[in-house]
Amino acid sequence: MEILHSALLQRALLEVVVLGAACGALGVWLLHLRHAYAAESLAHAMLPGLVLASLAGVPLVLGAGGGVLVAAALIALAARDRSVGSEIAVAITVTTAFGLGAMLALAPHVPARLGDLLFGDLLGATTGDIAIACGLAALIAAALALGHRQLTLAVFDPVAARSLGGRPERVELALLALLAVAVVAAVQGLGNLLVFALLVAPAAAAMRLATSVRAQLALGSALGSLAGLLGMIASAELSTAAGASVALAAVALFTIALLLRPGSADRAPRRSAIEALSARR
Amino acid sequence: MNVSPPARARIEVSGLAASYAQGPSALRDVTFSALGGQAIAVLGPNGGGKTTLFRALLGEIAVVAGSVAIDGPTAYVPQTERARLDFPVSALDVALMGAYARTPWYRRVAENDRRLALDALARVGLEDRPRERFGALSGGQRQRALIARALVQDARVLLLDEPFAGVDRISEGAIMEMFDGLRAEGRILLIATHDIEQARRWDRVLCLAGAQIAYGPPATTLSTEVLKATYGAEIVVLEDGTRAIAVQHHDHEH
Amino acid sequence: MRWLTDPITTPYMQRALVAVALLGVAGGLLGAWIVLRRLAFFAHAAGSATFPGLVVAGPWGIAPPVAALGAGLAFAGLLSRLTRRAGTGADAATGLLLAAALALGSVLASDVYPSGAGVDSLLFGTLLGVSDRDLWLAGGVAGLALFASAALARTWLATGFDPSGAPALGLDAARGDRLLLVLLAATVVATLPAVGALLVSTLLVVPAATARLLSGSLRTLLVVGVALAVAEGVVGLLLAYHLNLPPGPAIAVVGGGLFACVLTARTIARPREVVA
Numbered sequence: 001m002e003i004l005h006s007a008l009l010q011r012a013l014l015e016v017v018v019l020g021a022a023c024g025a026l027g028v029w030l031l032h033l034r035h036a037y038a039a040e041s042l043a044h045a046m047l048p049g050l051v052l053a054s055l056a057g058v059p060l061v062l063g064a065g066g067g068v069l070v071a072a073a074l075i076a077l078a079a080r081d082r083s084v085g086s087e088i089a090v091a092i093t094v095t096t097a098f099g100l101g102a103m104l105a106l107a108p109h110v111p112a113r114l115g116d117l118l119f120g121d122l123l124g125a126t127t128g129d130i131a132i133a134c135g136l137a138a139l140i141a142a143a144l145a146l147g148h149r150q151l152t153l154a155v156f157d158p159v160a161a162r163s164l165g166g167r168p169e170r171v172e173l174a175l176l177a178l179l180a181v182a183v184v185a186a187v188q189g190l191g192n193l194l195v196f197a198l199l200v201a202p203a204a205a206a207m208r209l210a211t212s213v214r215a216q217l218a219l220g221s222a223l224g225s226l227a228g229l230l231g232m233i234a235s236a237e238l239s240t241a242a243g244a245s246v247a248l249a250a251v252a253l254f255t256i257a258l259l260l261r262p263g264s265a266d267r268a269p270r271r272s273a274i275e276a277l278s279a280r281r
Numbered sequence: 282m283n284v285s286p287p288a289r290a291r292i293e294v295s296g297l298a299a300s301y302a303q304g305p306s307a308l309r310d311v312t313f314s315a316l317g318g319q320a321i322a323v324l325g326p327n328g329g330g331k332t333t334l335f336r337a338l339l340g341e342i343a344v345v346a347g348s349v350a351i352d353g354p355t356a357y358v359p360q361t362e363r364a365r366l367d368f369p370v371s372a373l374d375v376a377l378m379g380a381y382a383r384t385p386w387y388r389r390v391a392e393n394d395r396r397l398a399l400d401a402l403a404r405v406g407l408e409d410r411p412r413e414r415f416g417a418l419s420g421g422q423r424q425r426a427l428i429a430r431a432l433v434q435d436a437r438v439l440l441l442d443e444p445f446a447g448v449d450r451i452s453e454g455a456i457m458e459m460f461d462g463l464r465a466e467g468r469i470l471l472i473a474t475h476d477i478e479q480a481r482r483w484d485r486v487l488c489l490a491g492a493q494i495a496y497g498p499p500a501t502t503l504s505t506e507v508l509k510a511t512y513g514a515e516i517v518v519l520e521d522g523t524r525a526i527a528v529q530h531h532d533h534e535h
Numbered sequence: 536m537r538w539l540t541d542p543i544t545t546p547y548m549q550r551a552l553v554a555v556a557l558l559g560v561a562g563g564l565l566g567a568w569i570v571l572r573r574l575a576f577f578a579h580a581a582g583s584a585t586f587p588g589l590v591v592a593g594p595w596g597i598a599p600p601v602a603a604l605g606a607g608l609a610f611a612g613l614l615s616r617l618t619r620r621a622g623t624g625a626d627a628a629t630g631l632l633l634a635a636a637l638a639l640g641s642v643l644a645s646d647v648y649p650s651g652a653g654v655d656s657l658l659f660g661t662l663l664g665v666s667d668r669d670l671w672l673a674g675g676v677a678g679l680a681l682f683a684s685a686a687l688a689r690t691w692l693a694t695g696f697d698p699s700g701a702p703a704l705g706l707d708a709a710r711g712d713r714l715l716l717v718l719l720a721a722t723v724v725a726t727l728p729a730v731g732a733l734l735v736s737t738l739l740v741v742p743a744a745t746a747r748l749l750s751g752s753l754r755t756l757l758v759v760g761v762a763l764a765v766a767e768g769v770v771g772l773l774l775a776y777h778l779n780l781p782p783g784p785a786i787a788v789v790g791g792g793l794f795a796c797v798l799t800a801r802t803i804a805r806p807r808e809v810v811a
Binding site for chain 3: 031034035036037039040044078081083084087088090091092093094095096097098099100101102103106107108114115118119193194196197200201204207208240241243244245247248250251254258262
């Protein structure tokens with residue numbers, strides 16, 4: 001197998017396995033707190049930051065971090081208006097930021113490779129990139145472990161959380177910050193558009209198969225890493241794009257989980273199609 | 282029983298007003314006090330402020346005027362139909378949440394607290410199902426798990442939101458017994474209800490309709506005038522004026 | 536005035552401007568409902584989900600709108616099954632399908648467009664090559680949107696406000712919702728050539744959201760929404776022409792900038808509307 005012989009592929013593999021583990025666990029909490037939309041949007045909204053970093057020759061991580069902070073701040077500002085609300089605030093910030101990023105990248109005479117920023121350049125991972133990925137993944141793991149009780153309260157009983165020592169608003173903020181960290185860590189390898197797959201698919205699979213929160217977190221991590229491994233092998237053997245293969249592997253794992261546990265419908269009352277589709281917390 | 286009976290609890294609320302975010306005042310002029318061992322019915326129509334009062338006492342929403350003094354933890358036993366039943370925590374996990382406030386963030390929950398949680402579950406009659414998923418329990422069992430949580434908290438004041446709604450007769454009896462036990466330990470119970478007849482069972486009743494209408498023993502407080510003021514035009518007084526029903530509308534919660 | 540007369544006198548720009556104006560009508564009308572019924576994430580995801588269809592349209596010899604519609608319907612169908620039969624939350628399911636579509640599209644694209652050159656127009660739209668078919672589609676969708684808005688406004692409004700109460704008012708909520716979703720799908724497909732798969736929100740969400748800040752009633756929301764969508768589309772298109780960019784990002788920046796201005800003005804004028 002090619003992957004066993006190439007140092008390049010092995011580096012990429014290491015990075016994506018580590019990222020998969022961190023994203024898989026984080027994704028479980030994101031889904032429990034119904035933040036999938038925010039997750040996808042933050043990933044998109046950092047595009048201008050990435051483009052500017054790429055143009056300035058600065059590590060992408062810095063551009064990603066800056067972009068995420070600005071985006072999160074704008075979303076928070078816009079969401080405060082009662083006529084706007086958080087879903088719209090996210091939609092507008094993301095669309096505008098993404099458009100701005102694309103504008104910057106596609107302007108003529110600009111050398112930034114938009115394709116790499118959108119879909120990642122996993123095979124171009126340097127040792128520095130891997131070190132950053134591992135560091136950020138460790139940070140996420142530590143934060144999730146230490147914050148486990150806070151997260152539990154925020155999901156299970158936000159009203160009583162304060163009386164039980166919880167601070168739900170801080171939890172929301174902290175989780176979004178961790179999300180930003182994860183996206184920043186993964187964006188070099190998977191790109192702006194695909195990092196989301198690693199955050200959502202392994203977690204969703206784990207949530208179908210495991211029956212306690214701790215088990216879901218562990219399984220989510222394992223499946224995330226597995227997606228990284230399978231995706232890299234497929235990419236090496238079939239010569240498909242690395243980042244996209246990892247993303248597809250993650251989705252494939254969810255599909256398998258879905259086939260293993262097909263239904264848990266009818267707990268919820270029958271709803272209209274739009275009610276089922278619309279963003280309700 | 283490993284939870285040593287606390288000293289008599291007290292709660293004093295004076296001129297309390299609370300509102301949601303920057304909206305208008307959802308609740309005004311609430312003044313009452315109670316001592317441990319007492320159970321207070323919080324009576325009023327939907328949207329009249331019962332849940333607002335609880336959230337203010339829990340510190341979850343802002344108090345814009347007045348004061349609240351409670352000496353010790355406050356526990357919330359909400360209606361579980363609206364809870365996150367899909368979140369995979371066990372009955373034991375829920376009981377353990379009562380110990381979170383006293384566990385520093387960098388430590389695991391103490392062994393002592395784990396034992397307290399198991400004892401609490403035993404006390405509420407759930408000792409044979411600690412690992413069962415909260416969402417898989419019946420309505421009455423969920424209530425009891427949340428009461429176990431309150432015991433682990435060693436709460437002085439328990440806020441119970443319609444604890445008998447949708448509960449069968451047998452569970453109702455068990456819950457009443459538990460309440461007697463909690464009161465005997467010197468805790469205070471605040472029981473939100475829209476059932477006027479149920480309100481008559483307790484020591485005091487607090488009538489809320491956006492503001493406090495009355496507070497006192499049910500016999501003297503639940504007069505026709507007070508009920509009319511609390512429920513507006515929705516009251517139906519039966520027979521010889523000693524029994525009354527409130528007409529409940531379909532719930533359009535905010 | 537050359538910045539205006541130059542594009543207007545260029546044939547391909549004329550077509551593009553007409554197309555975007557028609558799409559603005561559809562987008563402004565539909566956008567009102569997307570905003571009111573909280574379908575912004577769904578609309579964005581539906582747009583992005585067409586990406587794999589667009590990629591294979593050329594090589595497989597299918598007309599792009601058909602391929603896009605196929606991908607979009609597959610997305611909607613799978614989403615419906617996931618949320619209703621399989622008990623996945625809408626949030627997670629939408630996100631999953633979106634990720635799957637993008638991943639699939641990019642794997643296919645690395646095969647179909649090895650140099651990555653043609654992908655931009657699929658993702659961000661193009662000024663060139665607005666065909667007759669695209670214009671017909673845009674016009675058709677605009678007409679449909681007008682008709683449906685007039686006929687179904689009451690149903691959509693009542694269903695959004697109180698889903699369980701709508702039947703009692705004699706309204707067929709389920710059918711109304713199905714029609715809304717079909718119209719949404721058609722509009723998404725129609726806007727793809729102009730703004731690209733990733734930026735359908737520029738015409739379908741942003742103008743309506745801005746209009747909402749300025750409108751008190753449904754009628755105003757619809758009218759202002761259309762006006763803003765058309766204006767933003769046209770201005771964005773002109774900007775794209777002069778800066779030599781794809782139209783999607785240009786319209787996005789115009790729309791976002793306008794929203795920011797309106798929001799700022801509103802916050803200064805009415806600080807009490809803020810929910811902390």
